[in-house]
Amino acid sequence: MNAPTQEMQAQAILEQAGLKVQPLSWRTGSQVDGLDLTRSEDISESTxxxxxxxxxERGILLFRQQQLDHDQHLNFTRRFGPLAKTGLLGRHAPPGYPDLFKVTNIKTDGKRSETENAAQQWHSDQSFMPVPARASLLRCVHAPAFGGDTMFANMYQACEALSDGLRATLGSMRAFHSLFSSRTLAGTGRRPFSSVKEGELEELSGTFHPVLRRHEDSGRLALYVSEQMVDHFEGWTVxxxxxxxxxxxxxxxxxAHTYRHRWAPGDIIFWDNRCAMHxxxxxxxxxxxxxxxxxRLMFRSTLA
Ligand SMILES: O=C(O)CCC(=O)C(=O)O
Ligand SMILES: [Fe+2]
Known part of the structure; x- marks a missing residue:
């Protein structure tokens, strides 16, 4: 089945359920209105x-004006499958919620937050792990008066923009993903998790993934390399x-391959790490x- 058909089918089911679905940009992202995520147990299985x-298909979904607490946020996430292990991100969990990741620039006791710059380069969450996170849900509690945006890139579109020749070449290649890639260090001059201790590094030692990956649900090919995580191809030097x-x-x-989101408190963005970077x-x-x-204060839940 081709992409527009699957997308139209999904949209029709949601509209039959009384929801409004609007594109955020031509190819990337849809805003879904009409759901109350505080009562996710009431959402039907077909929805x-x-x-x-x-x-x-769209890479990201936006839900607006949702005033969720941590439990409601996690309950909605679990409707889509088991949560990812938080690993090192566990240290940035709010008290009592080890499955949430707090992304903030708010200082604690005058000390800058380690997650103030958590998305300093393009990436797909946990791509440095052998089995990366399928999807993530980021909920905005406070947004700066201006700025503090998040950008999303549609990796299907990137793949489609390749020539047949380059796509065929990349189709047989793998890339090395690591949280401490030389690109991260060169781009920002600092490690994203400065407090990582010896012994924890094993989890972050990195792994190879195909450069083009076929999305398990849509069946479509997406480019899967990112500036933050990847510094070389298998068998190639940096x-x-x-x-x-x-x-x-x-x-x-x-x-043309991206969508840029200006946050408002109450926004939740659900992104698919298999076909979108942020x-x-x-x-x-x-x-x-x-x-x-x-x-800026956000909380993220993550699907395994
Ligand atoms: O701060 C953001 O907008 C995104 C942070 C991020 O990369 C994440 O939560 O996965
Ligand atoms: Fe991220």
Whole structure:
């Protein structure tokens, strides 16, 4: 079945259930209105399946004006499957909720937050693990008065934009994903998790994944390399890989392949890590984090 058909089918099921579905951009993202996520147990199985199917086509789903607490956030997430192990992110969980990841720039006792810049480069969550997270749900509690956006890239579109020749070549290649790739260090000058201790590094030692991956639900091919995690192809040196990787990163981040979200408290974005990447540009005054108008507070749940 081709993509538009699956997408239209999912959308029709949601509309029959009384929901409104609107595209966020031409190819990426849909806003779904009419659901009350505080009562996710009341959402029918067919609606959950259609949401999942639409997510696999559109890469992200946006729900607005949802005032969820942590339990409601996790209950909604669990409707789609088991939660991912948080691993190292567990240290950034709110008290009593080990399955949530707190992303904030709010200081604690005058100390800067380790997650203030959690998405400093394009990435797909947990791609450095042998079995990465399928999807993530990020809920906005506070957003800066301006900026604090998150960008999403449609990796199906990136794959479709390749020539047949390059797509065929990439189809037989694998790339090495690691949280401490030389690109991360070069791009930002610092490790994303500065407090990682010896012994925890094993979890982060990295792994190979195919450069093109077939999405298990949609059946479509997506490009699967990211600036934050990938610095070389299997059997290639970092220097040899760099030009082709640079090309692929630039291709995937083309404006026509992306959607940029301006957050409002109550927004929840559900993204599919198998076909979308994300990145949070620092587009507000990062030197004035003490100002209330710069406060950013989000919580993420993650599907295994
Ligand atoms: O801060 C953001 O907008 C995204 C953070 C992030 O990468 C994540 O929660 O996975
Ligand atoms: Fe992320």
């Amino acid at each position: 959950i399946e259609a949401l999942w199917q639409l997510l696999g 220097a040899e890989s760099a030009p082709l990787l640079d090309y692929l990163f630039q291709l995937s981040a083309r404006p 990145y949070a540009p620092i587009d507000y005054d990062f030197d004035a984090l003490d100002l209330p108008e710069n406060r």
